[in-house]
Amino acid sequence: MQKLTMIHKIKYFDAKKLSQGVFLQDVVNEFLAQKGENIVSIHPVMADSLLVHYKE
Numbered sequence: 571m572q573k574l575t576m577i578h579k580i581k582y583f584d585a586k587k588l589s590q591g592v593f594l595q596d597v598v599n600e601f602l603a604q605k606g607e608n609i610v611s612i613h614p615v616m617a618d619s620l621l622v623h624y625k626e
Contacts, residue, residue, distance in 0.1 A: 578625050579625070581621070582620075583601075598612075
C-alpha cells in the first residue's frame with residue numbers, strides 16, 4: 571500500500587508589498603482559485619495582511 575503524504579504550507583500576503591493598483595483581495599482570490607480544495611484556512615494578520623494555510 572502506498573502512503574500518501576500531504577505537506578502543509580503557509581503563504582503570507584501583505585498589501586503593503588503589492589504594486590500600486592494591485593489589490594490584496596485580487597491576489598489572494600487568484601491564489602485560492604489555483605489551490606482549490608487544498609486550502610485549509612485563511613487568517614487575517616493585522617489590517618493589511620493574510621496567512622493562507624494550504625496543503626500540497
